[in-house]
Amino acid sequence: MPGVRVRFAPSPTGELHIGGARTALFNYLFAYSEGGKVVLRIDDTDLERSRSDYIDKLIASMHWLDLEWDEGPYYQSRRLDKYTGEAERLLAENKAYRCYCSAEMLAEGRSEARKESKAYLYPGTCRELTAEQEEAFQKEGRVPVIRLLTPDQGNTVVRDEIRGEVSFENANLDDFIIIKSNGLPTYNFASVVDDLQMDITHVIRAEEHLSNTPRQQLCALALGYELPKFAHVPMILAPDRSKLSKRHGATSVEEFYSEGYLPEALVNYMALLGWSPDAGGEEEIFSLDQMVNRFDLYKVTKTAAVYDVTKLSWMNSHYMREYDLNRLTEAAVPFFEQKSLVEAPLNNEEYNYLKQVIAAVRERAKTLVEMADISTYFYHDRFEYDQKGVQKHFYKENAAQHILKAAEELQKLEPYEKESIENLYRTLSEELGISTGRLIHPTRLAITGRTAGPGIFEIMALLGRERTVERLKKAADYIEKNLPQK
RNA sequence: GGCCCCUUCGUCUAAUCGGUUAGGACACCAGCCUUUCAAGCUGGCAACAGGGGUUCGAAUCCCCUAGGGGUCACCA
Numbered sequence: 001m002p003g004v005r006v007r008f009a010p011s012p013t014g015e016l017h018i019g020g021a022r023t024a025l026f027n028y029l030f031a032y033s034e035g036g037k038v039v040l041r042i043d044d045t046d047l048e049r050s051r052s053d054y055i056d057k058l059i060a061s062m063h064w065l066d067l068e069w070d071e072g073p074y075y076q077s078r079r080l081d082k083y084t085g086e087a088e089r090l091l092a093e094n095k096a097y098r099c100y101c102s103a104e105m106l107a108e109g110r111s112e113a114r115k116e117s118k119a120y121l122y123p124g125t126c127r128e129l130t131a132e133q134e135e136a137f138q139k140e141g142r143v144p145v146i147r148l149l150t151p152d153q154g155n156t157v158v159r160d161e162i163r164g165e166v167s168f169e170n171a172n173l174d175d176f177i178i179i180k181s182n183g184l185p186t187y188n189f190a191s192v193v194d195d196l197q198m199d200i201t202h203v204i205r206a207e208e209h210l211s212n213t214p215r216q217q218l219c220a221l222a223l224g225y226e227l228p229k230f231a232h233v234p235m236i237l238a239p240d241r242s243k244l245s246k247r248h249g250a251t252s253v254e255e256f257y258s259e260g261y262l263p264e265a266l267v268n269y270m271a272l273l274g275w276s277p278d279a280g281g282e283e284e285i286f287s288l289d290q291m292v293n294r295f296d297l298y299k300v301t302k303t304a305a306v307y308d309v310t311k312l313s314w315m316n317s318h319y320m321r322e323y324d325l326n327r328l329t330e331a332a333v334p335f336f337e338q339k340s341l342v343e344a345p346l347n348n349e350e351y352n353y354l355k356q357v358i359a360a361v362r363e364r365a366k367t368l369v370e371m372a373d374i375s376t377y378f379y380h381d382r383f384e385y386d387q388k389g390v391q392k393h394f395y396k397e398n399a400a401q402h403i404l405k406a407a408e409e410l411q412k413l414e415p416y417e418k419e420s421i422e423n424l425y426r427t428l429s430e431e432l433g434i435s436t437g438r439l440i441h442p443t444r445l446a447i448t449g450r451t452a453g454p455g456i457f458e459i460m461a462l463l464g465r466e467r468t469v470e471r472l473k474k475a476a477d478y479i480e481k482n483l484p485q486k
Numbered sequence: 487g488g489c490c491c492c493u494u495c496g497u498c499u500a501a502u503c504g505g506u507u508a509g510g511a512c513a514c515c516a517g518c519c520u521u522u523c524a525a526g527c528u529g530g531c532a533a534c535a536g537g538g539g540u541u542c543g544a545a546u547c548c549c550c551u552a553g554g555g556g557u558c559a560c561c562a
Binding site: 456 | 523561
């Protein structure tokens with residue numbers, strides 16, 4: 001389908017939400033799977049809530065996710081003449097009219113309707129104002145809005161690429177506002193004008209916009225333009241099936257970044273929320289390019305998806321294992337910095353050490369934050385011994401002597417490296433007449449404070465002879481002092 | 487409340503024209519591997535919201551009910 005043009009049109013009133021990010025993703029996947037183009041448009045006609053720092057953050061998040069675009073960003077706030085121009089035209093063609101009703105009057109009507117538990121529809125009070133009446137209102141200082149004149153009868157049918165035909169009764173649609181009294185267009189009008197003028201062929205957006213679509217079609221009809229195709233993708237819900245909000249943990253792309261998720265994992269996870277590639281496949285790991293190749297808009301689900309952090313975590317740990325080690329190291333630096341383990345910029349030696357640490361721990365962490373967390377003992381020995389481990393490994397018969405003996409031997413070991421350390425431990429345990437585990441477990445506890453972690457010989461080699469021996473001695477000391485008298 | 491959308495394992499999902507032991511992934515459980523933890527491998531648990539139709543046959547088509555979500559702004 002040549003000539004496909006989609007747009008992603010966020011409003012800069014907050015950080016990029018996971019739902020918005022997935023909408024952007026689907027737009028991206030669809031456009032490029034069809035050889036089309038992506039337009040980025042900033043819908044910033046709400047002066048009260050739009051903030052320029054959100055625009056920067058939004059764009060930064062898009063780049064981080066690697067969701068690039070071909071055109072834009074365009075800003076609605078810089079295209080205001082387009083909307084007023086089109087509105088003037090509708091006015092001239094008698095397809096729209098000025099309305100002088102005050103916000104107070106409307107609010108009154110609404111609360112009235114609420115009492116009767118009915119939906120409020122603007123009654124069309126100003127539909128047939130005479131020139132004299134308008135002049136009188138203007139002299140009073142009333143500033144009008146512009147409303148679209150909508151049909152009272154018949155139906156407006158939305159042809160949705162995902163949901164099929166959805167029919168709305170025009171009687172339920174009132175003469176809605178297209179230009180506010182401050183001269184700015186409303187969403188339903190601005191987005192239609194832009195979609196039409198920017199030659200957008202497919203409007204792919206969240207399901208919450210489905211109910212607005214008939215209004216937009218009415219706008220397009222009045223403007224005399226051809227309609228783009230619509231596709232409303234399902235929403236993303238919180239685990240309790242309510243709307244996703246801050247109380248459900250991370251919801252914005254930025255938060256996922258700072259919690260230590262990799263962009264590839266987030267993108268991969270989001271894609272699978274509402275879409276799945278060819279049937280039956282066991283594989284669920286896809287790069288952006290692979291997704292583009294397999295994407296099919298018509299296979300997007302109709303059902304809202306519950307966002308579940310567990311699967312994202314699994315996916316993230318998968319990407320951490322598979323990532324190029326240098327890239328992973330670079331991605332990890334800020335997180336190690338945050339824990340005061342390293343200080344950027346790292347010199348060569350520091351970088352190489354960090355790289356080795358990461359190689360050792362990467363497959364044991366689900367996020368970069370967790371990775372930094374479990375790496376602290378590679379940087380300092382300010383750790384407590386895990387108490388369960390102490391019971392289990394330190395208070396065993398002769399544990400202190402064993403550790404001390406190992407320390408002694410390690411001091412003399414040449415060369416001091418992973419393989420030779422392992423050999424030493426194997427022969428030493430044999431000499432002592434104990435299992436290698438009896439030596440290994442207390443050693444791990446002594447030099448890491450933990451009972452779990454990477455291969456112990458790898459840790460010892462990485463830590464170096466000095467720190468290893470020192471920590472072993474310190475542990476032996478601890479055992480002597482704390483060993484319960486039996 | 488009106489209008490609109492949706493409903494398959496706990497979660498994400500698959501099932502060409504109606505005929506499958508209803509498949510996969512995550513999570514969970516068990517076993518294997520192993521110096522621990524992970525990872526990996528093997529196996530297991532687990533779903534068609536409910537009720538009516540249509541049909542030889544329904545997860546799939548129709549209707550009703552229930553539940554969830556969205557929307558009803560001079561927000562987008």
